Amino acid sequence: MNLIARNDELADACARLGSAPFVAVDTEFMREQTFWPRLCLIQIAADGTEVLIDSLAPGLDLTPFFELMVNERVLKVFHSARQDVEIVHHLAARLCISHWRPRPFRRRLS
Numbered sequence: 001m002n003l004i005a006r007n008d009e010l011a012d013a014c015a016r017l018g019s020a021p022f023v024a025v026d027t028e029f030m031r032e033q034t035f036w037p038r039l040c041l042i043q044i045a046a047d048g049t050e051v052l053i054d055s056l057a058p059g060l061d062l063t064p065f066f067e068l069m070v071n072e073r074v075l076k077v078f079h080s081a082r083q084d085v086e087i088v089h090h091l092a093a094r095l096c097i098s099h100w101r102p103r104p105f106r107r108r109l110s
Contacts, residue, residue: 001043001050005057013044013051014064020046022075023068027084037087044068062091 004010017023023046029037042053042065055062068074069088078084 001045001052003052003054005054005060007059007061010053010060010062011064013049013053014068016049017044017046017051018068018071018074020049020074022046022077024077025069025084026079027087029083029087037083039087039091066091 002009002013004013023044026043027039028041028043029039039055042055044051044053044065053062053065054060066088069076
């Protein structure tokens with residue numbers, strides 16, 4: 001996986017990922033001692049392109065990532081999406097999903 005910390009690398013990766021029919025997305029963040037979570041790392045992959053985005057890199061503009069997230073032609077696949085969607089919505093002020101299918105609730109019977 002490539003670690004992205006520069007704007008040109010992010011724009012190039014998001015352009016490649018934007019041509020895929022779907023992308024797998026996961027975020028890592030810190031939530032301790034903050035009202036809103038602080039985005040630390042974005043993991044995203046599709047069609048042989050796998051990248052890690054260092055969202056804390058100085059001067060990194062996440063606009064290409066946010067544009068990819070609102071691109072309705074690209075299906076986003078999240079694992080346990082609630083917090084990923086929340087942090088992207090908070091930072092981009094836009095929803096990154098057009099369809100929401102929450103994980104089914106399963107209750108253990110003893």
